[in-house]
Each structure stands twice: as structure tokens, then as C-alpha cells.
Amino acid sequence: MSKNTEVVVIGGGYAGVMAANRLTRRGDVTVTLINPRPDFVHRIRLHQLVGGTDAAVVDYQEVLGEGVRLVVDTVSRIDAAGHGVELASGGTLAYDYLVYAVGSGSADPSVPGAAEFAHPIGTYEEAARLRPVLDALPVTAEVTVVGAGPTGIETAAELAEQGRTVTLVCGGVLGPYLHPRGRRSVARRLAKLGVSVLDGPDTQVTAVTGDAVRFADGRELPSAVTIWTVGFGVPDLAARSGLSTDALGRLLTDETLTSVDDARIIAAGDSAAPSGLPLRMSCQAAMPMGARAADTVLSRIAGETPETLNQSFAAQCISLGRGDGIFQFANRSDVAVWFNIDGRLGAKLKEIVCVGVVKHLADEAEKPGGYRLHRVSGGAARQRHLQARQTEQAEQVEVHGQAGQAAQPETPAAAQRAAA
Known part of the structure; x- marks a missing residue:
């Protein structure tokens, strides 16, 4: 009789769910997924939760395979030497292999007053707390969104489309990832929605108060609500557990996503730093990495040599309200190119991506091993x-x-x- 292998997956986001579902390919593998929430957070819709146009959650029954055991709890420590995890509830779980997919959240702001007065939206709980704050304000109240990456742009557009008075503070360039042609398209749409865009080096925020945002030159921008979308951070679980991490706290791995400290620990998603060169934080990277992490575990169980990371990027898509968007194409080095699709078709493509992400997870739950995007060539x-x-x-x-x-x-x- 073959020995049953216990695999614990920490984190039930895009990477963790993909890995957990794929691991059920083998009947002699028991998969336990640990997540602090009872529902799957569809994170790329969090700006819609803020705007009140989507709940941004999906029932795990829709995306998680029947063979995966869900434990609603938080891991407080990884005992690598003892092959176990300690839970916040006081229990422990043993593992033969561990998939570390704790994801990311809002970065701790270093700007004075930001932690006290600004509202981050990097997690479901943060976005959910902001929703009633906005509901309590008159639609004419000044809303300031700080940070002009995809999250900031999408949030500003979502709120402006509802008639709110929105200022987007870039702190630099609008949409740094975008090609200049795509950036001009986004700027036109934001202007049409009535969003005031403040960009350039003079728009670095130096302080946040309860009713204003302050810039380096002393200017103040009135702000009834300030939304903070500057950067992402990762949980410090790996560092607290004595595992090697990069400066941000992502688990250091080799190109098979295996921890540099322990062959039984494999990482995926935003919390992984393969070869110290982490991929762009996105579901576009998280799901293929989840599949790759699962394949690494399955290869080790089978006594085979795991394949290395072969990650390819194709685009970045940004919604600009419910009726507009942009699909910014990129080369395989993840650098934006001149070609993009914007307008209503751009919005439709973004919605197709949002729906398709859930479908990929659901399909893998129904037929483990069916997902193939992590094998698409492009890692050269x-x-x-x-x-x-x-x-x-x-x-x-x-x-x-x-x-x-x-x-x-x-x-x-x-x-x-x-x-x-």
C-alpha cells in the first residue's frame, strides 16, 4: 500500500486555489487549504466592491475541488523542521509538502498621517470598510485617490462614473506600466469622467490629514476621503518562521518555486520571489505559478525532476468604469507595446478576463490537470x-x-x- 502524502496550501487566492485543485490529480494526496476567509476573494474586482458594483467574492464551492479540505483559519507560524504549521486558533497541521501562497495586501504607508487617515483597499476587509464610509458622504464630497497604478485608476474611474468628485494623485506618471499611447487613452477617458489627474514629480504626497492631502511644495488638496493605492506588501509569515525572504518579505525560491531553505516548501503567487526576481504581482502570474507549484510537488512525489518556471505575460487590462477600459498588450518580457484595445471593447475584454479567471479555477477543480497556460512558451x-x-x-x-x-x-x- 502506497503512503498517503499530506499537502497543506496556505492561502486561498488565485495561486493557492489553482495549486490545491491541481494537487488532487493523485488519489494518494490529501490536500488541505488554509484561508482566513470562508469565501474566495475575487481580488481584481475589489475596486468594484468600493464602487458598489460587485461583491468581489465567490463561494468556494464554485472554484474549489471536492477533494480539497478547506480550513478557515490563519497560520501563525511554519515549523519547517517539524513539517507542521501552527494555527491562530491554537491547532496544528502536519504536512509532507507545503505550498506557500499567502498573497499580498496593502503596503504599510510611510507618509505621515496615511496610516491614520487614508483608506487602503488592497484586501477585501479594507475595501469593505471603505464602502460604508463613501455611502455616508454626499456625492459632491471630494474623494482623493493616491496612486496611479491599475488599482488607483480603476477606483477613480469607478467612483467618478457614479458622479463623485474625484482627484487622482499620481505621484509621478499616470499608469507607469502603460505605453505612452495607452496612457493618453486612459487620460482621455478619465477626463471624460471628470477625474482631475495630478501627475508629475510635484505630486508626491508628503502628508495626509483628516480633510486634506499635502504635497512637498506645501500645497494642500481638500479631501473628504483619501483612498491609498500606493504599492503592495506581503505577509511576514515566512520571515517570522525563519525562512529566507527578499527585502519585501517574499519567500526566496529557485526556478522550480522551491524554497532555498527547504525542498518540502514550495511558493506561488505574489508572496514568491523565484531566484530573487519576483514576477509582477497579478492574477496573470499567480494562477500559472500555482499550477507550477503543484506540478513541482507532484514531480517530487513521483521521484521526478520538477520543471522550471516558464512565465509569459501578454497584457495588462484596466477597467475605466463599467462601459470603458483598456487592454494594453505587452511583449513576453512584460514591457508594454504600442498596441492596445480601448473603449467599450476594452471594457468587454476586461470583463472576459474577470469571468475567465474564475472559470479557469472552476475548470481545474472539475478536471485537475486541465490548466495549461503555465506551459505556454515565453520564458526565454x-x-x-x-x-x-x-x-x-x-x-x-x-x-x-x-x-x-x-x-x-x-x-x-x-x-x-x-x-x-
């Missing part, structure tokens, strides 16, 4: 980057080694010869 650019970095590191070692040899202290015999 990443491999070239890794090879270039390895070459640079080898050259540095060689130079340092030569310098070290040149600076070697004299041996006693050599010193005696020099003195003579």
Missing part, C-alpha cells in the same frame, strides 16, 4: 536575464578573487627575502 526573456545575472556574478567573483590574490599578505619566508 527571463532565462536570458538569469544567465546575464549569473555571468555578472561570476565576473565579480573572479575580479574579487584576483584582487584578493594581489592583496595576500606575505609569507614569513617571503618577508625574510624582502628584508635581505
